[in-house]
Amino acid sequence: MLIQIDYQSDVPIYVQLTNQIIEGMASGELKPGEPLPSVRALAADLGINLHTVNKAYTHLKQEGFIQVHRQRGALVRPDPMPPADEAFRSRLESQMRPIVAEAVCRRMDEADFLDMCRRIYRHFTKEES
Amino acid sequence: MLIQIDYQSDVPIYVQLTNQIIEGMASGELKPGEPLPSVRALAADLGINLHTVNKAYTHLKQEGFIQVHRQRGALVRPDPMPPADEAFRSRLESQMRPIVAEAVCRRMDEADFLDMCRRIYRHFTKEES
DNA sequence: TGACTGTTCTATTTGTAATATAACAGTTGT
DNA sequence: ACAACTGTTATATTACAAATAGAACAGTCA
Numbered sequence: 001m002l003i004q005i006d007y008q009s010d011v012p013i014y015v016q017l018t019n020q021i022i023e024g025m026a027s028g029e030l031k032p033g034e035p036l037p038s039v040r041a042l043a044a045d046l047g048i049n050l051h052t053v054n055k056a057y058t059h060l061k062q063e064g065f066i067q068v069h070r071q072r073g074a075l076v077r078p079d080p081m082p083p084a085d086e087a088f089r090s091r092l093e094s095q096m097r098p099i100v101a102e103a104v105c106r107r108m109d110e111a112d113f114l115d116m117c118r119r120i121y122r123h124f125t126k127e128e129s
Numbered sequence: 130m131l132i133q134i135d136y137q138s139d140v141p142i143y144v145q146l147t148n149q150i151i152e153g154m155a156s157g158e159l160k161p162g163e164p165l166p167s168v169r170a171l172a173a174d175l176g177i178n179l180h181t182v183n184k185a186y187t188h189l190k191q192e193g194f195i196q197v198h199r200q201r202g203a204l205v206r207p208d209p210m211p212p213a214d215e216a217f218r219s220r221l222e223s224q225m226r227p228i229v230a231e232a233v234c235r236r237m238d239e240a241d242f243l244d245m246c247r248r249i250y251r252h253f254t255k256e257e258s
Numbered sequence: 259t260g261a262c263t264g265t266t267c268t269a270t271t272t273g274t275a276a277t278a279t280a281a282c283a284g285t286t287g288t
Numbered sequence: 289a290c291a292a293c294t295g296t297t298a299t300a301t302t303a304c305a306a307a308t309a310g311a312a313c314a315g316t317c318a
Binding site: 039040074 | 262263264265
């Protein structure tokens with residue numbers, strides 16, 4: 001899977017990495033149980049520090065996206081994620097609220113906005129990548 | 130308008146402040162042309178530093194949400210915001226992509242996800258606050 | 259044995275967030 | 289004229305996060 005880091009972005013590298021792995025899982029580009037590169041290999045590949053990759057892996061592990069075996073490496077969670085519970089939906093909504101507010105201020109009407117949401121959703125689910 | 134700062138949040142104070150003002154504008158709680166509290170008054174009201182409020186105002190000004198007159202204070206942009214252009218839509222999509230990916234991983238189906246999007250949107254536009 | 263795995267430790271550098279204090283320059287109201 | 293207010297600017301400090309660096313540990317595996 002191809003990973004692109006934007007060093008000019010104000011988004012921290014480890015967050016960019018975390019997001020892209022989650023997006024890979026959502027699109028099906030990363031299959032359940034699939035092994036991930038070692039922290040050293042991925043760091044070398046991206047030209048960043050091993051600890052930065054490790055930070056991303058640690059976050060992904062804490063949120064259940066990946067499994068990490070201390071001497072065998074990291075792999076994509078082999079079984080499906082737990083379905084969205086109330087805590088998750090609440091967190092999701094908090095993250096979306098300011099974004100939606102901006103869209104409203106910029107006069108995107110409901111249909112236009114929902115079209116965009118639908119398009120992004122299908123970008124992940126349609127034809128599995 | 131009531132503003133609530135969460136000091137335990139990992140979201141910077143000035144970002145929380147920026148977001149809440151944008152949300153106030155989206156919901157209609159803040160009317161076009163309405164004056165905002167001075168940086169000193171709002172800082173004192175919230176128990177934070179004047180520079181933190183000023184940072185939020187500066188960001189809001191740069192993105193066109195408010196107008197700032199050097200000696201008269203800040204006010205909500207009196208005329209409507211420019212409609213969403215391609216640059217804005219692109220930025221919006223970049224912000225939403227990782228959030229949507231999480232929702233897909235957590236097995237929210239399309240209808241469920243779009244319902245949430247619609248509910249958030251209407252929270253701002255329905256009955257103008 | 260040797261190459262690999264994630265993990266842990268200490269350390270440094272860099273940048274941002276938030277605070278504090280002070281001053282400036284231009285209204286505005288008395 | 290005066291005082292009170294406005295955003296702005298400057299300097300400084302504290303605290304913390306991001307990213308890097310180098311080294312070591314403990315277990316796996318061919």
